[in-house]
Amino acid sequence: MTVVTRFAPSPTGFLHIGGARTALFNWLFARHHGGSARLRIEDTDRKRSTPEAIEAILAGLDWLGLDWDDEVVYQAERAERHAACAKSLLEQGRAYYCYCSPEELAEMRQAARAAGRARLYDGRWRDRDPAEAPAGVDPVIRLKAPLEGETTIEDLVQGEVTVANQQLDDMVLLRADGTPTYMLSVVVDDHDMAVTHVIRGDDHLTNAFRQTQLYRALDWATPAFAHIPLIHGPDGAKLSKRHGALGVEAYRDMGYLPEALNNYLLRLGWSHGDEEIISRDQAVQWFDLDAVGRGAARFDFAKLENLNGHYIREADDERLVALIHGPLESAAGHTLEPAELARLKAGMAGLKMRAKTLNDLAESAAFYVAKRPLSVTDKAAKLLDDEARARLAALAPRLAGAEPWREADLEALVRAFAEAEELKLGKVAQPLRAALTGSTASPSLFEVMEVLGREESMARIGDQLV
RNA sequence: GACCCCAUCGUCUAGAGGCCUAGGACAUCAGCCUUUCACGCUGAAGACACGGGUUCGACUCCCGUUGGGGUCACCA
Numbered sequence: 376m377t378v379v380t381r382f383a384p385s386p387t388g389f390l391h392i393g394g395a396r397t398a399l400f401n402w403l404f405a406r407h408h409g410g411s412a413r414l415r416i417e418d419t420d421r422k423r424s425t426p427e428a429i430e431a432i433l434a435g436l437d438w439l440g441l442d443w444d445d446e447v448v449y450q451a452e453r454a455e456r457h458a459a460c461a462k463s464l465l466e467q468g469r470a471y472y473c474y475c476s477p478e479e480l481a482e483m484r485q486a487a488r489a490a491g492r493a494r495l496y497d498g499r500w501r502d503r504d505p506a507e508a509p510a511g512v513d514p515v516i517r518l519k520a521p522l523e524g525e526t527t528i529e530d531l532v533q534g535e536v537t538v539a540n541q542q543l544d545d546m547v548l549l550r551a552d553g554t555p556t557y558m559l560s561v562v563v564d565d566h567d568m569a570v571t572h573v574i575r576g577d578d579h580l581t582n583a584f585r586q587t588q589l590y591r592a593l594d595w596a597t598p599a600f601a602h603i604p605l606i607h608g609p610d611g612a613k614l615s616k617r618h619g620a621l622g623v624e625a626y627r628d629m630g631y632l633p634e635a636l637n638n639y640l641l642r643l644g645w646s647h648g649d650e651e652i653i654s655r656d657q658a659v660q661w662f663d664l665d666a667v668g669r670g671a672a673r674f675d676f677a678k679l680e681n682l683n684g685h686y687i688r689e690a691d692d693e694r695l696v697a698l699i700h701g702p703l704e705s706a707a708g709h710t711l712e713p714a715e716l717a718r719l720k721a722g723m724a725g726l727k728m729r730a731k732t733l734n735d736l737a738e739s740a741a742f743y744v745a746k747r748p749l750s751v752t753d754k755a756a757k758l759l760d761d762e763a764r765a766r767l768a769a770l771a772p773r774l775a776g777a778e779p780w781r782e783a784d785l786e787a788l789v790r791a792f793a794e795a796e797e798l799k800l801g802k803v804a805q806p807l808r809a810a811l812t813g814s815t816a817s818p819s820l821f822e823v824m825e826v827l828g829r830e831e832s833m834a835r836i837g838d839q840l841v
Numbered sequence: 842g843a844c845c846c847c848a849u850c851g852u853c854u855a856g857a858g859g860c861c862u863a864g865g866a867c868a869u870c871a872g873c874c875u876u877u878c879a880c881g882c883u884g885a886a887g888a889c890a891c892g893g894g895u896u897c898g899a900c901u902c903c904c905g906u907u908g909g910g911g912u913c914a915c916c917a
Contacts, residue, residue, distance in 0.1 A: 385917045420916055477915080484914090493843050493913070515915050533846065542844055542913090550915040557917045581845065581912045604847075604910090611909065639853095642866085646854055649865040668854075670847050671910060678853065678867045688880080729879040739878090789876090804876035816878035 378410025379571045382436075382443075383450075383561070385417040386428035389622025390435030392674065393576060393606045393614065396640040400603060401574045402441045403641075403662040411444035413568055418451045419560050435623040439633050440655070448568065450560050457555035457563050460593065461516045461548040469592045470548055472514035473500040496544040498522075513551040518592060520545050526584045531572070531601035531664045538584050546585050558582070562589045565598055574601040574664070577671070601664050604644055604671045614674060630732030632690065635683035643672045652685060684731040692723035699737040706737065707744050715744040722826040725818030742812040743826065748838040755809035759839055763806035766796070768840050770803060771833070780829045786821040810839040 380401040384394050405412035414436070418424040436443075464470035475483075475496075484495045501519060508514065520543055527537040548559045555563075561582075565573060573583075580602045590597045608614045626636055638653055645668065647653070647661045687695065696719045703719075704711055711719075722743050730736035742749065751759070770792050777788050793803045808820050811832060817823055824832045 383917095387917075417917060423916075473915095475915095480915085488842070488913095491843055495913075536845070538845065544913095547915050552915080554915085556915070561917085576911095577846070578911055579917095582917095584845090602846085607910075609852080613910080642853065644853085649855065651853095651866050668847095672854090673852060675852050675867070681867055684880090725879095731879095786876095793876090799876085801876050808877065814877090818878085820876060 376571060378405055378408040379413065379569050380405040380410065380574055381413040381415050381565065381568060381570050382441075383415040383417050383564075383575070384432050385420065385423075386425060386432055387420065387423040388428055389431040389624065391622060392626075392640070394432075395435065395439060395623050395636070396606065396643065397574065397576055397603065398436060398441055399439065399637060399640055400601075400645075400662075400667070402443075403658055404572060404574060404601075404664065405444075406659045407662045410571070412441075413445055413448065413570070414443035415448040415450060415564060415568070417557070417560070418449055419454070419555065419557060421451065424451075431622060431624065438623060438627055439637060448564065450564060453560070453564060453567075454555055456567070457560050458549055458553060460563050461555065461559060464518065464548065464592055465516055468519070470516050470518050471501055471545075472505055472508070473517045473545075473547075474508050474512045474514045475500065476512070493542040494544040498545055501545065515547045515551050516549040517545040518548055518589060520585075520588050520592075526587050528583045528587055528597075528600055530580070530583070531599055532604075532667045533577075533580065533602055533669060536580065536583075538581075540588075543585055543588065546589075548589075558585055558589060562586050562593070562595075566590075566593070566595050570598050572599045572601060572664075574603065577602045577604050601667070603667055604669060606643060607671045607673045609673055609675065611673060630734035630736070631679065631683050632686045632733070635679065635686040638686070639679045639682050643674070644668045652682075680731045687727050687730050687733070687736065690727065692720050692727070695723055695727055695733075695736065696720050698733050699740060702734070702737045703740060703744060706741055707746075709746065711744055718743050718826055718828075722818065722823070725822045725826075729816075729818065739817070742814060742817065745813070747831075747834055749810075749813040749835060751809060751813040752815065754815045755813055758805045758809040758815065763802075763809075764840060766798070766803055767806055767810060767836055769796070770807070771836055771840065774836070775829075775833055777829070780825065782819075782821040782825040785824050789821070806839075807836070810836045 382398040382401045384390065384398075390398070402412045416429055416432070418429070461470060465472070480496070483497050487493070487495045487497075496517075500517070521540045523540060525537050525539050526543070527535060529535055546558050547556050549555055583600050583602070587597050606614050623636065627633070634655070637655065641653060641658055641662075642651065645662070645666055647666060653661070696716060700711065700716070719740055722740070726736060726740050729739060770789070773788060773792060774785075777785060789803060789807070790800060793800045796803075804820050805815070808817055809815065811820070811823055811827065827835070
């Protein structure tokens, strides 16, 4: 049997972090088993679905590097097929028309709640003669679900889960306006798409029972279910926006790399021994449902940051320059010239070692492309007191004549100077750093000088001597 | 409230009855490296929710308690 999975978001908002992980697991499972991963947009709720949300979801998946097989299915376009299935159930006597008004339903619900009963709808139209139907009322179609016994699902993550059929009432299949409900659409689409494994959030676990009943009524085989635990906020409560329930594009904007987010999401609720840093290829090779944990996991920005730092260090210099190009231009206030871009690339090795996010990276790279005279932070300004300026003034002429202008030679020169003046290296290096970068923290000073070049370096030092 | 699910360091997790003196990672703390900040390295502190069973032996199996979560729509 060829594995077919699907990711089925409803386009009512962006692709949030939980959805991203569900998508990742579906994709990984399909790729691992050499099957296909499908994408289905569940846009049956016309009021809440928007084209913008569809775009955002597609863009988010693309950014994460998750691609899908065959064409994307839009659920709303299949409404006729869904309705036909409900009608056929009706003809077979496995479903029935229900003429209850919203008020009646509300009463029933209230009564059931008060009595502590789980079954909200009392089935009053279940065996009633349609001839008794009130005039002028459009009925809904409900499934004639089993009254007794129990329904069991074999969940690949949660194990065997059973619920008494008394807990489940006769769900609505087709609304009064003739449109299909989510329960119906999902089952019909998963069947028609030949989905073999339904991998989705744990919040759908109870839906699996109702859907199983529907599959049976339709005489279709049920797919395998895998309900993966939800992601919680740092406080253990449901993930809120404040906690990170943001769209993946928000993570992109915060300066996270897609490979870092993928790695983080993968390890959240899934593990492979002690492995922490896992490439896409390794993930495809190793991923399976049996290693998915059963408990909800808390979202931890600190670990994501650590992973992001790792992937930034591993990233190609040119790619990083491209990624910070835009933000850097708007921060610097001028269009970056080729020479400045070259400088960034040359300095990237030292910069990326120190960044946790691309935003950090852009910020720390700003001094390379800043126009003179540099703005100097308060802390750095303190390093440039009269004494320090005097030292720089003494050092400057020697630096100006340095040959060749290379990191190692520059370091040797400055060290020799400090020794001759009987100064600790820091006494010379820190003011120099302040003059060259406007800051107290930067990559190796001598690397900075080499990247900046003789002319720019001497000019920046000169700016502080006037 | 009813039903269902879950439960190992602060966090993510390893652990499929003896391999556990409970391992790894992040975070924290200390030290080393060092011109700064990082990176890196070394080390420290830190957990089996509780109570009963089962067993020669339970983190591992069963039951209960507690705690957390999910679902209860003509939303998806």
